[in-house]
Amino acid sequence: MTQLSETTVIAITGASASGKSLLAETIYYELLPELGSDGISLIKEDAYYRDQSHLTMNDRLNTNYDHPKAFEHELLNTHLTSLIAQQSIDCPIYCYKTHTRTSETIKIKPTKIILVEGILLLSNSQLRHCFDIKVYMDTPLDICLIRRIERDTKERERSLESITNQYLTTVRPMYYQFIEPSKVWADILITRGGKNRMAIEMLKAEIRQLHRL
Numbered sequence: 001m002t003q004l005s006e007t008t009v010i011a012i013t014g015a016s017a018s019g020k021s022l023l024a025e026t027i028y029y030e031l032l033p034e035l036g037s038d039g040i041s042l043i044k045e046d047a048y049y050r051d052q053s054h055l056t057m058n059d060r061l062n063t064n065y066d067h068p069k070a071f072e073h074e075l076l077n078t079h080l081t082s083l084i085a086q087q088s089i090d091c092p093i094y095c096y097k098t099h100t101r102t103s104e105t106i107k108i109k110p111t112k113i114i115l116v117e118g119i120l121l122l123s124n125s126q127l128r129h130c131f132d133i134k135v136y137m138d139t140p141l142d143i144c145l146i147r148r149i150e151r152d153t154k155e156r157e158r159s160l161e162s163i164t165n166q167y168l169t170t171v172r173p174m175y176y177q178f179i180e181p182s183k184v185w186a187d188i189l190i191t192r193g194g195k196n197r198m199a200i201e202m203l204k205a206e207i208r209q210l211h212r213l
Contacts, residue, residue: 007084007110008210009130010203012117013182014137015175016066017147022194023137024117027203031113035211041083041111045118047092048076052100060099066119066174073124076116079108080130086110096156112211122182135203136186139193141175147193 012024021044028042050072052060063070079089090105121127122134145167152158183189190199 006086007112007114008132008207009080009084009114009116010133010135010207011121011127011131012115012135012137013119013121013179013186014139015141015144015179016119016171017144017151018137018139019147019190019193019195020117020119020137023135023190023196023200023203024115024194026194026200027207028115030200031204031207034208035113037111038109039111039211040113040115040207041108042115042117043076043079043091043108045071045076045116045121047094048072048118049094049101051092055100057099063099064170064174066170066178068120068123068178071118071120073120073127077124077126077130080114080116080127083108083110083114084130113207119179120182122185123178128185133188133206134186135188135190136183137193138183138189138191141172143193 012020014020024042028040031040048071049065050070052063055063075092079091082089088107088109091108093102093104093106094100095102116131121131122136128134148167148171149160149163152163153160188199188203190196192199
């Protein structure tokens with residue numbers, strides 16, 4: 001699994017609320033003091049939701065956010081290619097309340113290790129070529145739904161009705177159409193979500209080894 005390129009890009013993907021964000025953030029924040037800001041960075045696919053400032057709020061609410069077309073994967077691919085080429089990028093910032101990007105960006109500089117997390121990373125053939133290691137969070141959908149309800153009611157101030165309606169109309173259908181089939185491209189399957197310490201320590205050990213190359 002180890003390789004000799006200057007930059008290693010690791011994709012962490014899976015269903016919405018599968019634990020991929022928790023896994024990626026846990027690895028990032030636990031290794032950051034050790035590897036430093038020059039050694040490891042974290043990019044979220046959600047930041048690359050397409051700009052919808054030209055749409056009405058009603059139209060934004062009706063967007064299928066679980067379809068590949070909702071993401072500007074072309075820009076994410078360009079940004080990852082730039083980082084691999086040791087060039088800094090201006091990463092977009094997405095607002096879940098306004099359902100569009102803000103006018104601000106975040107400067108991300110090249111690092112030895114780049115973690116990328118999101119639901120549809122492996123569904124895009126161009127993006128797959130950017131990833132050296134591909135991790136899939138294999139979490140049952142019923143657990144994902146419970147986590148999604150808890151997250152969206154607390155963090156995104158959404159109603160139970162809107163959450164369940166979105167889940168039934170887009171989240172679950174898109175999972176079976178795009179996300180689950182992309183599992184075939186994964187190098188590593190992780191169960192028990194983002195709190196799987198054995199998986200976390202395994203990935204941290206691999207990242208430490210890659211960082212030393």
